[in-house]
Amino acid sequence: MSSARLVPLALAAVLAAAGCGAAQTQTGTNTDAGITIFNTDPENPLVPGNTTEAGGSRVIDALFTGLVEYRAEDAQPVNAMAEKIETEDSKLFTVTIKKGWTFHDGSPVTAKSYVDAWNWTAYGPNATQGASFFSQIEGYAEVHPKDPDGPDGPQEAPKPATDKMSGLKVVDDHTFTITLSEAFSVFPVTIGYEVFAPLPEAFFKDQKAFEAKPIGNGPFKFVSRNVGTDIKLTRFDDFKGDKPKFKDLTLKVYQSRESAYADLVANNLDFMEELPPNALAGQKYETDLGDRVVQRETLNMQAIAFPFYLKPYDNVDLRRAISMAINREEITQRIFEGTRKPADGWVHPLMKGYQKGQCGEYCTFNPQKAKESFAKSGYTGEIVLLSNTDGGHQEWAEAVANSIKNTLGVEARFVPSTSFGEFRQKVNAHEMTGMYRAGWIADYPSIENWLTPLYRTGSSSNDGLYSNPAFDAKLAEADKAPSEDQAIKLYLEAERIMAPDMPVIPLWTQNTIAGKSNRLKVANLHPFRKLDLDSVEVVG
Amino acid sequence: MVPVFIGTTFLIYALVWAVPGDPFEGKCGERDCPESYVSAMRDKFNLDDPLVVQYGKYLGNLLQGDFGLTSAGLSVGERIAATFPVTLKLALVALLIEAVIGITAGVVSGLRNRGFLDSLVLVSTLFLISIPVFVTGYVVQLVFGLQLGLISPTVTSPTIGNLIVPGFVLASLSMAYVARLSRTGIAENKRADYVRTALAKGLPQKRVVGVHMLRNSLIPVITFLGTDLGVFLGGAIVTEGIFNVPGVGGLVFRSILTKDGAMVTGVVTVLVLVYLLMTLLVDLLYAVLDPRIRYD
Numbered sequence: 001m002s003s004a005r006l007v008p009l010a011l012a013a014v015l016a017a018a019g020c021g022a023a024q025t026q027t028g029t030n031t032d033a034g035i036t037i038f039n040t041d042p043e044n045p046l047v048p049g050n051t052t053e054a055g056g057s058r059v060i061d062a063l064f065t066g067l068v069e070y071r072a073e074d075a076q077p078v079n080a081m082a083e084k085i086e087t088e089d090s091k092l093f094t095v096t097i098k099k100g101w102t103f104h105d106g107s108p109v110t111a112k113s114y115v116d117a118w119n120w121t122a123y124g125p126n127a128t129q130g131a132s133f134f135s136q137i138e139g140y141a142e143v144h145p146k147d148p149d150g151p152d153g154p155q156e157a158p159k160p161a162t163d164k165m166s167g168l169k170v171v172d173d174h175t176f177t178i179t180l181s182e183a184f185s186v187f188p189v190t191i192g193y194e195v196f197a198p199l200p201e202a203f204f205k206d207q208k209a210f211e212a213k214p215i216g217n218g219p220f221k222f223v224s225r226n227v228g229t230d231i232k233l234t235r236f237d238d239f240k241g242d243k244p245k246f247k248d249l250t251l252k253v254y255q256s257r258e259s260a261y262a263d264l265v266a267n268n269l270d271f272m273e274e275l276p277p278n279a280l281a282g283q284k285y286e287t288d289l290g291d292r293v294v295q296r297e298t299l300n301m302q303a304i305a306f307p308f309y310l311k312p313y314d315n316v317d318l319r320r321a322i323s324m325a326i327n328r329e330e331i332t333q334r335i336f337e338g339t340r341k342p343a344d345g346w347v348h349p350l351m352k353g354y355q356k357g358q359c360g361e362y363c364t365f366n367p368q369k370a371k372e373s374f375a376k377s378g379y380t381g382e383i384v385l386l387s388n389t390d391g392g393h394q395e396w397a398e399a400v401a402n403s404i405k406n407t408l409g410v411e412a413r414f415v416p417s418t419s420f421g422e423f424r425q426k427v428n429a430h431e432m433t434g435m436y437r438a439g440w441i442a443d444y445p446s447i448e449n450w451l452t453p454l455y456r457t458g459s460s461s462n463d464g465l466y467s468n469p470a471f472d473a474k475l476a477e478a479d480k481a482p483s484e485d486q487a488i489k490l491y492l493e494a495e496r497i498m499a500p501d502m503p504v505i506p507l508w509t510q511n512t513i514a515g516k517s518n519r520l521k522v523a524n525l526h527p528f529r530k531l532d533l534d535s536v537e538v539v540g
Numbered sequence: 541m542v543p544v545f546i547g548t549t550f551l552i553y554a555l556v557w558a559v560p561g562d563p564f565e566g567k568c569g570e571r572d573c574p575e576s577y578v579s580a581m582r583d584k585f586n587l588d589d590p591l592v593v594q595y596g597k598y599l600g601n602l603l604q605g606d607f608g609l610t611s612a613g614l615s616v617g618e619r620i621a622a623t624f625p626v627t628l629k630l631a632l633v634a635l636l637i638e639a640v641i642g643i644t645a646g647v648v649s650g651l652r653n654r655g656f657l658d659s660l661v662l663v664s665t666l667f668l669i670s671i672p673v674f675v676t677g678y679v680v681q682l683v684f685g686l687q688l689g690l691i692s693p694t695v696t697s698p699t700i701g702n703l704i705v706p707g708f709v710l711a712s713l714s715m716a717y718v719a720r721l722s723r724t725g726i727a728e729n730k731r732a733d734y735v736r737t738a739l740a741k742g743l744p745q746k747r748v749v750g751v752h753m754l755r756n757s758l759i760p761v762i763t764f765l766g767t768d769l770g771v772f773l774g775g776a777i778v779t780e781g782i783f784n785v786p787g788v789g790g791l792v793f794r795s796i797l798t799k800d801g802a803m804v805t806g807v808v809t810v811l812v813l814v815y816l817l818m819t820l821l822v823d824l825l826y827a828v829l830d831p832r833i834r835y836d
Binding site for chain 1: 573574575576577579580581611613614618619622623681682685686689692693694696780781782783784785786790791793794798799
């Protein structure tokens with residue numbers, strides 16, 4: 001009996017090993033397997049609107065499915081729970097959701113589930129971390145009034161008169177409308193973020209119980225949480241979207257990335273999306289993991305920002321000179337061994353509508369021009385580069401400072417600051433004493449996200465206080481564009497308007513290096529630096 | 541003990557919340573946290589009150605057994621209750637390894653003064669003392685866990701059996717000290733009058749070494765072991781990090797990184813208590829070992 005059964009199995013194995021087609025792959029996949037992936041302990045209660053950090057996001061992402069999801073291949077938004085999202089003027093959006101979807105507790109997902117969840121997250125007194133994502137919806141200011149003397153002051157923000165945004169209206173069980181306070185053509189792209197997930201009735205009845213056992217509508221449902229050790233999820237069999245090809249998902253909390261890496265090498269851990277520095281040093285991961293390395297370009301960009309409030313960095317010739325004095329090619333090759341790619345503009349290459357060379361000569365290493373521009377600026381003093389060093393930034397920051405020093409023949413110094421929190425605080429308080437590191441990870445995959453939040457006058461992350469009225473006007477025009485194509489064209493124009501000003505020096509985009517165990521046949525990285533759960537196949 | 545307790549907790553409380561940088565800065569990634577979030581958090585931790593009032597409120601809750609909540613809404617008390625037993629297990633395993641191997645090696649080498657075994661112990665302890673714990677940890681993990689595949693490179697679940705390897709690593713340094721301390725004690729007492737008397741009485745060698753000599757030689761060793769247990773209970777951040785042991789050390793370390801002040805103060809307060817208790821215990825043990833101290 002047993003030997004007879006062995007033959008087809010062995011045959012299948014041979015065929016699979018020879019890489020013959022999809023039919024064999026199917027037989028070799030164990031769809032009831034469980035996998036374990038790396039996680040850090042969630043820093044906040046497991047509620048979508050209150051989760052903005054990685055440890056919680058990995059859980060929320062598996063538990064919830066929003067209106068829109070970002071495709072793993074090219075980061076483009078595709079409808080998930082949305083049947084369609086329609087608009088004529090980029091201001092009023094009509095959302096139709098798919099029928100028949102339920103939460104893990106069996107209650108149906110309706111238009112109301114979305115509207116209630118969004119209202120709850122935006123409501124000021126609920127003090128969620130994700131509230132600001134709703135600021136474009138009409139009526140946000142009413143439910144989230146500003147604190148009159150800032151968060152540190154003794155006065156409390158006035159209690160909002162209403163807890164419902166006027167811009168959200170339920171039409172029927174499966175339709176609702178969103179009115180924005182200003183036309184915003186890329187709005188449908190932004191709502192793939194987890195804070196836009198729906199919430200079930202159960203959440204509003206008993207929030208504490210929900211936090212202990214979250215109920216979502218996504219491909220996985222919650223099983224148990226052992227704080228500080230692991231979170232266990234299992235496949236939700238009534239899920240209406242693409243079902244995962246494995247059953248149980250354990251998100252294991254590690255004390256350090258180094259220990260997780262040891263487990264990964266020993267095949268005790270199935271996936272880890274960012275290897276620790278000790279594995280990256282000297283490309284050690286290649287010998288450790290071999291063909292288990294998973295690598296792809298993800299949506300983050302490293303840059304150097306200028307404090308426009310500090311002399312001499314408000315001098316455009318100096319900014320251009322510094323940018324042209326940085327040898328991006330050499331630094332990416334020498335320090336990052338080719339895992340980063342020199343940037344040639346402010347928009348990430350993976351974005352729809354990305355155009356090559358938007359920054360032009362200003363982002364190309366050119367010692368001659370750099371020197372000319374530097375002479376023109378009339379500045380001769382010291383140039384200071386600031387960065388936190390807890391994220392492995394020291395090496396490249398020193399290399400950049402050296403590159404500037406050698407090219408311009410001027411004193412250029414790297415000044416480290418120890419923690420990310422302290423660094424961010426100084427950036428936010430506009431207390432920088434030199435130019436500084438500015439990383440950006442896209443919130444949503446749109447060309448707009450690489451421009452508006454960072455460079456528009458008064459934007460949330462425009463920490464350097466750059467301002468160019470012509471650029472602002474072009475962005476405003478793009479926001480109001482009736483179609484995506486037109487919007488992209490206008491955003492690109494805006495980028496070109498900004499280029500000669502060099503408000504921020506784009507340095508490079510990043511490849512993320514992940515690793516998988518030999519149990520996983522397929523495990524792909526998502527452009528948002530996470531495991532693409534849909535892709536995972538476990539060896540049978 | 542009470543003034544020590546109040547003094548240390550106040551110091552910790554003041555220091556933790558005085559760390560430069562707003563505790564809620566950098567909590568929401570590269571962007572700012574919404575103002576409503578920051579002000580609700582400041583409210584929750586009474587950060588708008590003067591320091592003494594803040595501390596008073598904290599101490600008031602603490603005396604009722606309430607350690608408070610972290611900014612993630614987790615109960616600090618529950619987290620301590622979950623991680624402390626793990627650390628306790630690890631500490632006991634390490635202490636046991638350290639005591640058994642250390643004392644045995646010390647006694648053996650002390651008795652065979654200047655023999656081959658003595659030199660062996662001296663050289664190997666010198667070797668252990670000179671390697672930092674993180675080197676021992678990574679080497680053990682790499683060689684036995686990854687290359688030979690004899691052990692799991694990290695601890696899958698914190699049972700006593702699984703904690704033997706991390707316990708060994710943790711104990712390695714102190715083990716060397718214990719061996720040297722007991723060696724000196726034995727070597728000194730070997731020529732003591734009471735030992736000669738005991739031998740002259742015709743007592744068996746086993747009893748002379750095991751009861752008469754060891755008891756007197758162990759006093760400095762016990763002091764060392766006692767304080768060491770306190771140190772182990774304070775969390776072995778490095779060892780826990782390498783072997784992924786979900787203990788107190790990692791908890792404190794991560795709480796400091798995420799600026800979770802409530803957690804840091806809570807855990808450190810417990811550690812202060814533990815340390816005070818350990819010191820008391822060591823003092824009591826002296827009396828058991830040395831009658832002279834008992835009668836004083």
